[in-house]
Amino acid sequence: MTESRPHTLFSFGTLMDERVQTALFGRTVPTEPASLAGYTTRPLPITDPAVIAASGLDVHLILERRLGATVEGAVLHLTDQDLAAADAYEVDDYTRRRVVLTSGENTWAYLDAKPLRSAQRIVIVGDSIAYGRCDPHGGWAAHLAAAHIAGNEAEHRVFNLAIPGSTLADVSEQTPALLGPRRPDTLLVAAGINDSALPLTAPQTHGDGPVHIADSLGSLAATALGHNARLVVAGPAWLDEERTRDYEGLRFTRARALALRESIRAWCDENHVDYLDMWEPLREKSELLVDGLHPTPEGHEALYRHLDTVSRRA
Structure with a gap:
């Protein structure tokens, strides 16, 4: 059996909610505060009923580039299965890409699926x-x-x-x-x-x-x-x-x-x-x-x- 690998994921929205974590992962996951420089956020209307049911919100946040700005959030520690569940939860407007936190840590984050739409x-x-x-x-x-x-x-x-x-x-x-x-x-x-x-x-x-x-x-x-x-x-x-x-x-x-x-x-x-x-x-x-x-x-x-x-x- 292949052993699950550890992953880190920067969250700035609903994935930090313990209720969402329990719904997606079956438990709360280890989490620590983190920040991401060079980004801000903007609202994103959500229409997927399953995502709305899990988060309780019909408007989420999405990252947008802005020189000099910082987004506060948290790093989630996930397994392969957790990461797959998070991928399935995020709507098509998001895609998972690598970013570097202000701490210097290299981690995953969900960015705008249109790669130049949020660019500066x-x-x-x-x-x-x-x-x-x-x-x-x-x-x-x-x-x-x-x-x-x-x-x-x-x-x-x-x-x-x-x-x-x-x-x-x-x-x-x-x-x-x-x-x-x-x-x-x-x-x-x-x-x-x-x-x-x-x-x-x-x-x-x-x-x-x-x-x-x-x-x-x-x-x-x-x-x-x-x-x-x-x-x-x-x-x-x-x-x-x-x-x-x-x-x-x-x-x-x-x-x-x-x-x-x-x-x-x-x-x-x-x-x-x-x-x-x-x-x-x-x-x-x-x-x-x-x-x-x-x-x-x-x-x-x-x-x-x-x-x-x-x-x-x-």
Whole structure:
């Protein structure tokens, strides 16, 4: 029989209630005071009858980023079974992610399931597509910046630090030195297509999947957590293989791009990291690609609309 592992979970709402704990876990659980810096809370209406019955409330709280703020709460000590019960209790507006308490402890907390909706300061890193190549208006990242800053011009910031040609290994190496002055609460990694590229001189039968993806993403996750920032990974966009087979000495194939997409998604699922699938907005829409790889201005707009829907909109 597999032994249950211990877990810690930061609670700032109904999970601190002994009646809720008894209903979920069959007992009260060991609890100690704790606080979480860089966050505030906002009310969240609840419609799930089972959750309302357990908590006695139809309005709960959800975390929102705010520089200089602190949320007081408690750390709950849970088993595997307890954590699963807590996951089942939380409605779809919440998702479980890692945070760092003011004590320096690394723990679980339930955050907004829309990863950019509660963000305040976003840093974007990635390659030429994130950089906005082929769009004089700055690409999907510029659309995101305009909408995000318009929501709160005084406090919202977006820093696009993408570098054309970058792979995930490049991004994981370059990013740590860039974050400090920008005080991000969210690190948006555009895991673009370069990790799937092969030199044209490579054998056509080369079948290995993308390498070092897990190491690079693990490094980026550690970097983000070191700043108490939320890691959000945007996967590769669809490409037109017929137009990209000889691009600046590299070969891009749909099969390898799909393998990259799946390996990134699997890593994010396994590590409780937000994954934004960017494949579908351009799928089979070659007219939205300048060269089979880089989106046109209209293609960037389509990517932004999709990203906004899956990461920001209520």
